[in-house]
Amino acid sequence: MVRIFNFDFRCYRRRFLQPLVTNHGVWRIREGVIIHLRDAGGNCGWGEIAPISWFGSETLEEAIDFCRQLPGIITREMIFSIPDTLPACQFAFESAWEAMGNLLRYPQSLRYSGLLPAGDGALSKWKPLWEQGYRAFKWKIGVGEFSREWEIFDLLTRSLPPTAKLRLDANGGLSYEEAKLWLGICDHVSHVEFLEQPLPIPELAAMLDLSASFQTAIALDESVATFPQLQYCFQKGWRGIFVIKPGIAGYPSRLRQFCQQHHIDAVFSSVFETPIGRQAALQLAAELSPKNRAVGFGVNHFIN
Numbered sequence: 001m002v003r004i005f006n007f008d009f010r011c012y013r014r015r016f017l018q019p020l021v022t023n024h025g026v027w028r029i030r031e032g033v034i035i036h037l038r039d040a041g042g043n044c045g046w047g048e049i050a051p052i053s054w055f056g057s058e059t060l061e062e063a064i065d066f067c068r069q070l071p072g073i074i075t076r077e078m079i080f081s082i083p084d085t086l087p088a089c090q091f092a093f094e095s096a097w098e099a100m101g102n103l104l105r106y107p108q109s110l111r112y113s114g115l116l117p118a119g120d121g122a123l124s125k126w127k128p129l130w131e132q133g134y135r136a137f138k139w140k141i142g143v144g145e146f147s148r149e150w151e152i153f154d155l156l157t158r159s160l161p162p163t164a165k166l167r168l169d170a171n172g173g174l175s176y177e178e179a180k181l182w183l184g185i186c187d188h189v190s191h192v193e194f195l196e197q198p199l200p201i202p203e204l205a206a207m208l209d210l211s212a213s214f215q216t217a218i219a220l221d222e223s224v225a226t227f228p229q230l231q232y233c234f235q236k237g238w239r240g241i242f243v244i245k246p247g248i249a250g251y252p253s254r255l256r257q258f259c260q261q262h263h264i265d266a267v268f269s270s271v272f273e274t275p276i277g278r279q280a281a282l283q284l285a286a287e288l289s290p291k292n293r294a295v296g297f298g299v300n301h302f303i304n
C-alpha cells in the first residue's frame with residue numbers, strides 16, 4: 001500500500017533570551033521550518049527542521065529549498081530517500097511521519113542538564129537553576145582566556161553542592177596543551193562529569209589519546225554531529241561519551257538502531273528547537289539515554 005500525504009511547511013524565527021556564546025561565536029536568533037503532513041484520513045503529524053550549519057548540518061536555505069522543490073503531495077518513499085546532506089530534514093520528516101495521529105507528550109522520566117552562560121555569568125546562574133531542580137550543569141570554556149576560565153571554574157566548583165555535576169564544553173576550542181591542563185585539573189574535581197569536544201574535529205586521534213590518559217571522561221559533540229560522523233568515530237574506536245543532537249542527526253529510526261546495537265554512552269542534547277522538534281528528540285532520549293545521564297534540554301531559551 002502506497003501511503004500519500006499532503007505536505008506543507010512554514011518558516012519561523014525566535015530570538016534567544018540570552019545569546020549563546022561558544023568558541024564558534026555568538027548566536028542570537030534561531031530560525032527553522034515547521035513541516036506538516038496530513039493523510040487521507042485527516043491524521044496530522046508535525047515535524048521540525050532546525051539546522052545548525054556551523055555544527056555540520058545543512059543550512060536553513062538548503063532546508064527551505066528542499067521543502068520548496070517537494071510537491072504538495074508526497075509519499076513514504078520520498079520521506080525515506082532524503083540524502084545524508086540534509087540531516088535536519090531527515091529528522092523532521094521521519095518524526096512528522098512517526099507522530100501522525102499521536103498526541104504531543106513529553107517523556108516524564110528524564111533528568112535535565114541546565115546550560116550556564118559562558119564566563120563569570122555561570123557563578124550567579126547555577127543557583128536559580130539548582131532551585132528549579134537542575135542537578136547537572138553545562139558551562140562553555142575555550143571562549144575567554146584560559147587563566148580566567150580556570151579561576152571561574154575554581155570558584156564555581158567550590159560553590160556547587162557536592163552532588164551537582166558539571167559538564168565543560170570547549171566546542172573544539174582548546175589546544176592540545178590546554179586540553180591536557182583542563183583534564184589534569186578535572187581529574188581532581190569530583191563535580192566534573194565530562195569534558196566535551198576539547199579539540200577540533202580533525203583531531204580525533206589526539207582525543208582518543210587524551211581519553212586513554214586521563215580519568216575524566218571525554219564526550220564528542222561536533223565530531224559526531226551527523227549520523228555518518230557518528231559511525232565514523234565509532235569505527236575509529238571511540239568508546240567514550242557521544243553527545244547526540246537528534247535534531248541534526250538524521251533519521252530517528254537509524255539513530256535508534258545504531259544506539260541499541262552498539263550500547264553507546266549517549267548524552268542527548270538540544271539544538272534549541274521549538275516544542276515540536278523537542279518532543280521528538282526527547283522521545284528518542286527517553287528510549288536511549290543511559291540512566292545516569294541527564295539530557296541537555298534546558299528550558300526558557302527564547303522570547304517569541
Ligand SMILES: O=C(O)CCC(=O)c1ccccc1C(=O)O
Nearest residue numbers: 113115138171269270271296297
Ligand atoms: O547540550 C546541552 O546541554 C545544551 C545544548 C548545547 O550546548 C548546544 C546547543 C546548540 C548547539 C551547540 C551546543 C553545544 O553543545 O555545543
Ligand SMILES: [Mg+2]
Nearest residue numbers: 169171196221
Ligand atoms: Mg557541545
